[in-house]
Amino acid sequence: MNNHIEITQPDDWHVHFREGDMLEMVTNFSSRINKRCVAMPNTQIPITDSNKASIYKEQIIKASKNDFEPLVPCYLKDNLDLDDFRIGLQKKIFFGSKLYPTNATTNSKHGVSDISKIFKYLEILEEENSPLLIHGEKVADNIDIFDREKFFIDDELNIIRSKFPLLKIVLEHVSTSYGVKYIKDNTNIAGTITPHHMLLTKKDVFFDQKINPHHFCMPVVKNETDLIELRKAACHDNSKFFLGTDSAPHHIDEKKPDMSSKPGIFSAPCSIELYAEIFDQENAINNLEIFSSINGARFYNLPINNSKIKLEKTEWIVPELSSYKDIKVKNFYSNKKINWKVVN
Numbered sequence: 057m058n059n060h061i062e063i064t065q066p067d068d069w070h071v072h073f074r075e076g077d078m079l080e081m082v083t084n085f086s087s088r089i090n091k092r093c094v095a096m097p098n099t100q101i102p103i104t105d106s107n108k109a110s111i112y113k114e115q116i117i118k119a120s121k122n123d124f125e126p127l128v129p130c131y132l133k134d135n136l137d138l139d140d141f142r143i144g145l146q147k148k149i150f151f152g153s154k155l156y157p158t159n160a161t162t163n164s165k166h167g168v169s170d171i172s173k174i175f176k177y178l179e180i181l182e183e184e185n186s187p188l189l190i191h192g193e194k195v196a197d198n199i200d201i202f203d204r205e206k207f208f209i210d211d212e213l214n215i216i217r218s219k220f221p222l223l224k225i226v227l228e229h230v231s232t233s234y235g236v237k238y239i240k241d242n243t244n245i246a247g248t249i250t251p252h253h254m255l256l257t258k259k260d261v262f263f264d265q266k267i268n269p270h271h272f273c274m275p276v277v278k279n280e281t282d283l284i285e286l287r288k289a290a291c292h293d294n295s296k297f298f299l300g301t302d303s304a305p306h307h308i309d310e311k312k313p314d315m316s317s318k319p320g321i322f323s324a325p326c327s328i329e330l331y332a333e334i335f336d337q338e339n340a341i342n343n344l345e346i347f348s349s350i351n352g353a354r355f356y357n358l359p360i361n362n363s364k365i366k367l368e369k370t371e372w373i374v375p376e377l378s379s380y381k382d383i384k385v386k387n388f389y390s391n392k393k394i395n396w397k398v399v400n
């Protein structure tokens with residue numbers, strides 16, 4: 057029985073840092089354990105050029121306490137400046153690019169409505185060996201909210217992959233067994249998995265014609281069978297899946313018990329501990345490191361961190377809220393017990 061483990065310092069390949077005071081609070085949590093984080097570009101004014109990306113990176117670095125590196129993808133939209141896009145990738149100002157289908161999630165109204173309009177950018181990404189990060193949901197009136205991932209894979213991702221076979225793709229926050237299988241069966245594609253998609257099912261979100269807004273995220277959590285496949289993919293025999301929390305804070309006032317609520321789950325205050333809990337439940341605590349600290353760096357051809365962190369088997373209760381200045385955000389897993397804790 058392991059009572060403590062030491063692992064290579066993790067990276068979180070999917071975080072929403074937001075802006076202003078929220079950014080300061082979130083950075084504090086995400087930089088407490090991670091060496092690198094992908095800072096998603098769906099800010100209120102999306103990050104669509106290299107100047108915005110440089111400024112955003114500086115803001116996050118300034119707010120972080122430790123030696124910490126934010127990686128900022130370029131937000132894809134129909135009319136980017138092609139030269140700026142290429143140079144931003146070459147100079148590593150951009151960490152690849154992020155595809156948000158229009159209206160799939162928070163601040164995605166400027167996203168991509170028709171994938172053929174972004175082929176010119178995908179060509180550049182492929183040429184520059186830069187990754188495409190995807191929010192893989194197809195949004196349409198006739199597509200059920202629980203089927204969006206499958207429709208995106210069948211109707212859009214297949215086209216992207218056949219047109220750009222060398223393009224490196226990450227299907228972010230994989231939420232279905234269908235998505236897991238697709239990643240396993242194909243080349244040049246990997247996936248991030250959040251803690252909440254391995255802990256919740258749709259019953260934890262939708263009940264009595266209401267929703268629990270603190271469990272409401274995009275893509276929405278799915279069925280028990282999906283949860284089981286996601287756990288297997290992360291915890292066992294894994295080389296294609298890695299840590300990406302999709303930690304996505306909203307002020308508590310923006311969380312409402314119906315579909316008008318802003319989607320997003322804030323897990324940064326307990327993220328690595330929750331993953332440890334899940335891996336322990338799966339009798340796979342020794343596989344945590346490859347998921348949290350190795351697979352992502354390998355897929356992205358980045359160095360593996362040389363520092364370590366230590367986790368101990370110690371019970372603690374996740375606090376209800378994270379607060380900073382005027383900001384109050386409900387923590388995921390609040391008032392629940394976790395059996396693992398990071399120690400210095």
Ligand SMILES: [Zn+2]
Binds near residue numbers: 070302
């Ligand atoms: Zn996200």
